[in-house]
Amino acid sequence: MNPDSTSRPISFSFLVQIILIANSFIMLYPVVVMVFSAFKGTAEIFEHPFAVPDFTQVQNFSRVLGETSMPTYFVNSIVVTGISIVLIIVLGTMAGYAIARYESRTNTFILLFFLAGLMLPLKLAVIPLFILLRDLGLLDTRWSLIVTYTAIGLPSAVFIMAGFLRSLPSELEDAARIDGASEPRIMWSVMLPLALPPMAIAAIQNAVPIWNDFFFPLVFIQTDAYKTLPQGLTTFMGEFTTDWGMLFAGLTIAAAPITLLYIALSRQFIQGMTAGAVK
Amino acid sequence: MPVSPHQARTLRHRTWVAFLVVPPIAFMSLFVVYPILSAFAYAFYEWRGLARGEFVGLANFNEVLFGATMAPVVWNAFSHNVQALIALMIIQNGGGFLLAWLLYKEPFGFRFHRVAVFVPVVLSTIIVGFLWKLFLNPNFGLVNQALFSLGLGSLAKPWLGDPSTALGALILANAWHFIGFPTVVYLAGMQRIPTDIIEAARLDGTSEWQLLKNIVWPLVAPSTTILFTLLFIGAFNWFEIPYVMAGLDGSPFGNTDVLGLVFYRTAFGNQSASIQNFGQGSALATLIFLFIVVFASMLTLWLRRREIQL
Numbered sequence: 045m046n047p048d049s050t051s052r053p054i055s056f057s058f059l060v061q062i063i064l065i066a067n068s069f070i071m072l073y074p075v076v077v078m079v080f081s082a083f084k085g086t087a088e089i090f091e092h093p094f095a096v097p098d099f100t101q102v103q104n105f106s107r108v109l110g111e112t113s114m115p116t117y118f119v120n121s122i123v124v125t126g127i128s129i130v131l132i133i134v135l136g137t138m139a140g141y142a143i144a145r146y147e148s149r150t151n152t153f154i155l156l157f158f159l160a161g162l163m164l165p166l167k168l169a170v171i172p173l174f175i176l177l178r179d180l181g182l183l184d185t186r187w188s189l190i191v192t193y194t195a196i197g198l199p200s201a202v203f204i205m206a207g208f209l210r211s212l213p214s215e216l217e218d219a220a221r222i223d224g225a226s227e228p229r230i231m232w233s234v235m236l237p238l239a240l241p242p243m244a245i246a247a248i249q250n251a252v253p254i255w256n257d258f259f260f261p262l263v264f265i266q267t268d269a270y271k272t273l274p275q276g277l278t279t280f281m282g283e284f285t286t287d288w289g290m291l292f293a294g295l296t297i298a299a300a301p302i303t304l305l306y307i308a309l310s311r312q313f314i315q316g317m318t319a320g321a322v323k
Numbered sequence: 324m325p326v327s328p329h330q331a332r333t334l335r336h337r338t339w340v341a342f343l344v345v346p347p348i349a350f351m352s353l354f355v356v357y358p359i360l361s362a363f364a365y366a367f368y369e370w371r372g373l374a375r376g377e378f379v380g381l382a383n384f385n386e387v388l389f390g391a392t393m394a395p396v397v398w399n400a401f402s403h404n405v406q407a408l409i410a411l412m413i414i415q416n417g418g419g420f421l422l423a424w425l426l427y428k429e430p431f432g433f434r435f436h437r438v439a440v441f442v443p444v445v446l447s448t449i450i451v452g453f454l455w456k457l458f459l460n461p462n463f464g465l466v467n468q469a470l471f472s473l474g475l476g477s478l479a480k481p482w483l484g485d486p487s488t489a490l491g492a493l494i495l496a497n498a499w500h501f502i503g504f505p506t507v508v509y510l511a512g513m514q515r516i517p518t519d520i521i522e523a524a525r526l527d528g529t530s531e532w533q534l535l536k537n538i539v540w541p542l543v544a545p546s547t548t549i550l551f552t553l554l555f556i557g558a559f560n561w562f563e564i565p566y567v568m569a570g571l572d573g574s575p576f577g578n579t580d581v582l583g584l585v586f587y588r589t590a591f592g593n594q595s596a597s598i599q600n601f602g603q604g605s606a607l608a609t610l611i612f613l614f615i616v617v618f619a620s621m622l623t624l625w626l627r628r629r630e631i632q633l
Binding site: 056057060061063064065067068070071072074075077078089090093094135136138139141142143146148154157158161163164165166167168169170171172173175176178191192194195196198199202227228252255256258259262263273274275277278281288291292295298299302303306307310313314317318321322 | 336339340342343344346347348350351353354355356357358359361362365373422425426428430431432433435436437438439440441442443444445446447448449450453454455457458463465468469472499503504507508511512531546549550553556560562563566567586587590591601604605608609611612615616
């Protein structure tokens with residue numbers, strides 16, 4: 045042992061602190077500046093970019109909410125994300141339940157079928173999807189996004205639900221079956237009430253990418269009234285290019301709901317968003 | 324024909340199972356399987372706008388890979404995807420690994436730092452792209468303003484307008500957005516290492532570096548496999564950050580052009596030249612797809628074998 049070894053851990057943990065604080069600063073400061081700038085006029089942003097603003101100056105926010113289509117984009121995002129998540133959970137639970145609870149020769153095939161869906165990036169099939177949606181009359185409607193997101197999210201929900209439902213003991217089912225409960229009744233009243241946590245994981249895992257998606261609206265949606273937030277944001281940013289106060293207010297409003305939700309539910313968010321990568 | 328109670332029960336059971344599995348499978352077949360299979364077929368046809376024309380064999384593939392107008396653009400974009408992949412493997416995944424190791428030690432405030440590093444991950448790429456575009460503005464952007472106020476004004480640059488820095492700026496914006504993801508995944512991987520292994524190594528007087536290199540890194544190999552595969556797929560699908568920060572043409576002068584932008588321009592046209600070519604677009608998508616599938620499976624197999632060896 046050299047004489048240095050007693051002092052080394054202290055300086056080392058000091059270094060760890062420096063790196064972590066610097067990193068968190070880099071992660072958070074841009075977000076803080078975005079919010080600060082939203083309370084400033086353009087001239088003030090240019091002259092005092094780092095200054096703390098007067099938080100009573102909310103003109104930018106009232107203009108974004110009152111004079112632009114931002115509220116419409118907002119509602120569209122909520123509708124599209126909400127319906128997609130409900131469809132993903134319902135269809136995913138149906139398939140996952142059948143795979144997990146009923147022995148069948150076709151189960152492996154069905155699981156592989158959904159596994160393939162998990163691996164294939166649907167982005168690259170956007171041309172045929174575009175033509176299919178046009179033929180179905182869904183192009184340039186919110187449904188074009190809902191069916192696409194459901195198709196993308198369904199495989200992961202099937203896996204999460206099947207994995208969880210398989211782990212439930214069969215005694216539960218058998219007891220209900222002896223009592224004469226029908227299969228739908230067993231599923232609905234006995235098994236599914238236990239499966240709410242994995243449903244929440246599957247919902248968060250899919251809701252964040254759906255809420256944030258930009259590519260499919262860009263291709264499918266032309267009408268301003270059907271645009272979701274990320275796509276609407278590009279329209280908005282193009283309209284107000286020189287009004288930086290408005291730009292930052294728009295970005296802040298777009299970022300606020302998911303950021304606040306994340307701060308309130310950070311554990312669930314981290315768990316849900318990394319569910320595919322952490323076993 | 325009389326139906327026995329047993330038969331009736333099996334029939335009812337079969338109907339119930341079919342009710343559960345048929346709708347999800349039908350949905351996937353219509354909106355995933357059918358489009359992906361058609362994507363391959365479309366590449367072999369000539370297209371006039373939205374109408375399918377003659378069967379042209381491999382002509383579209385030939386134009387994309389070797390044609391005078393498409394090929395230089397495609398290969399230029401491909402080289403940028405490769406650069407982004409390599410840079411992000413080092414900055415994003417490598418940086419994430421180091422951050423995870425620091426958080427794993429559970430120093431003072433580690434819960435706060437873990438939440439902080441994941442904040443940008445939940446934001447939309449569009450928000451991240453616009454935010455950094457404003458910060459990198461040559462005259463009024465936060466980055467150059469900070470350099471001036473620190474007396475480093477000579478370093479200020481039009482970051483997104485200078486061909487030598489534009490791609491790098493996009494890569495750094497992407498790393499800022501996503502570094503929290505590998506951090507959290509690696510952290511979970513490290514927390515699964517039995518603590519007695521690490522404590523035993525510490526008692527043996529193993530240095531920090533040796534511990535990291537010989538014990539932690541090999542034991543988080545499953546996380547590495549999945550993170551590198553995801554990054555690989557992400558890097559060759561890269562679209563939003565370049566689209567928002569550099570525009571549909573990969574300005575300046577194609578220095579930030581990537582395959583995703585080339586595909587979008589080819590298939591859906593752009594403002595300056597609204598030509599749509601679904602044939603060549605499908606051919607390019609098919610090639611990107613095959614490239615990702617072949618290399619991602621090779622990469623996964625290689626990393627899996629590495630997991631066992633380590």
